[in-house]
Amino acid sequence: MFRHPRRGALRAALALGVLLPVVATATPASAAPPAVTCTSGKSGLAAKLSQDIAAALKGRASMTAVAVHDRTTNTHCELRATQKFDSASIVKTTVLAALLWDAGKQGRGLTQREVNLTTAMITKSDNASTSTLWKQLGVAKINGFLRAAGMTQTVPGSGGYWGLTQITARDQRKLLDLVTVKNTVLTDSSRTYIRKLMRNVVSSQRWGTPAGAPAGMTVHVKNGWLSRATHGWRVHSIGLFTSSTANYSITVLTHDNKTMNDGINTIQAVSRVVHRDLNPTASTMGKTFQLPAVPQEAMPPVPETGPAHPAG
Template identity: 65%
Template sequence: MTHRIFLRARVLPAVAVAGMLVPVVAGAAPASAATAPRVSCTSGKAGLAAKLQRDITAALATRTGTVAVGLRDRTTNTTCTLRATTSYDSASIVKVTVLATLLWDAKKTNRYLTARESDLATAMITKSDNAATSSLWRQLGVTKVKGFLAAAGMTRTVPGSGGYWGLTRINVTDEQRLLSLITARNSVLSDNARAYILKLMKNVVTSQRWGTPAGAPSTVSKHVKNGWLQRSTRGWRVHSIGAFKGGGHDYTISVLTDGNSTMNYGVNTIQAVAKVIHRDLFPTASAATLYAPTTTPQEAHVAVPQG
């Protein structure tokens, strides 16, 4: 039996004060609150959907900004979603899509990556190198990126134009679809390609291993890619996607955010969600074994036009 739970995520409205977003804590609730998206969870494991829904909602109860969440655990047939189709500027999250496109295109012509391509791919994922990403983006071209997106079923992802790959528009549904392709056999990516992507995501430098791995047990393998950028409208975009396997679970998490007053605020929001997800999947894990990300998270700051 699949258990389905819906509850409303309480994310406070915010107003701009001196260039920063601060929560509105007084006065009547805005009319839009009645139609705010809700965390929706289903699970083949009794009680898990309700617990995840309750804990994700609580983790977001005092956070401002717009947060989207996706979770899928193959082992327990569990999913959670919040704002699954809301669109965000990708920042460096798109780098996983760039690598997947490169490997998909190589598969079509039955070739291996060149030494140059391998070096660029490694720098792009493990260090979030922007120059390496731009080189591969120019090599592939938007047409090939769109070709991969169509093959992958990522129907609502829109590549950034004018060379601004960090402004690719993404959503949780498509990011979870991408993670699904990376973590299970399929006709789009070869087994070798999937293993290569996971290897690079597992070897991201320590300063960039924040976000979705926060709170994961030591028994779980952790694969992550993060991103952030700042614009004059809707503040900081801060995102994290991750794939995790071990301890009887095989799961992926995507958390996308914008409207953050600072980069660290967005990081903390993501990690609050990640910690409760890992805790609910591993309720008996010792606190001493849980992954604690760096307190000084870093990420490549993507160049974007003003506005």
């Protein structure tokens, strides 16, 4: 969710195995369709994922970007990985990581106030908490974190409009990598804290990349949604999935959706085939993911020059 101002339109580790490009989804006739590219250390998996992600996207109107990283099989998949999207609430995980990175540089833990703000920001996608932390950090510190994290394609939204931060699927995958494995950017306790909050997102916001996850998998998720006059609904989901035998992340970013649910359906179609291909013998959680009848903390679409409204 995000409040945007009255303004004019805005401008928009090598894995083992063989790179197998497959046409992913329909695009305007004037543009060559992109390909899903996957590599893997597991025989046959790259081709399977490439084909299945492409099939899941066939005929869908939205612009979709995908990044998958499975550490167990050393598998990577990408589709439009450098395409930029308005972040909506996906940026809140970056804000949290930047706060923890900055606190670590200062040699301190989070204050109780910061704990309260970050908990509301991630588990409930609270806008006011995000704005408070964005202002506290300032763009200079956020950019400092992005440089440290190697998220070179991410550009913070100007004028305090954090929901208009420009993001890519590849940079979101890098962020999830930092949240997952030991590194020099985030301390072990910081990574544990981020995973804890993403694990405890409220049930009404647990749609998206968790769809089709195997039974027994620990699910960490953060979603975002925002409607504007150009590109319709932006609907995004990042997820981290862990168990005693599995450790992988899924990022799906979309825009040009007519409705929020169109975006959710696209994300979940991709996520189901990724979970299935990475866990071919596992049973799924069996949970039906109910799509929201009314977007929580979101308002009807507004024109680029219309009044400010919140979105996810």
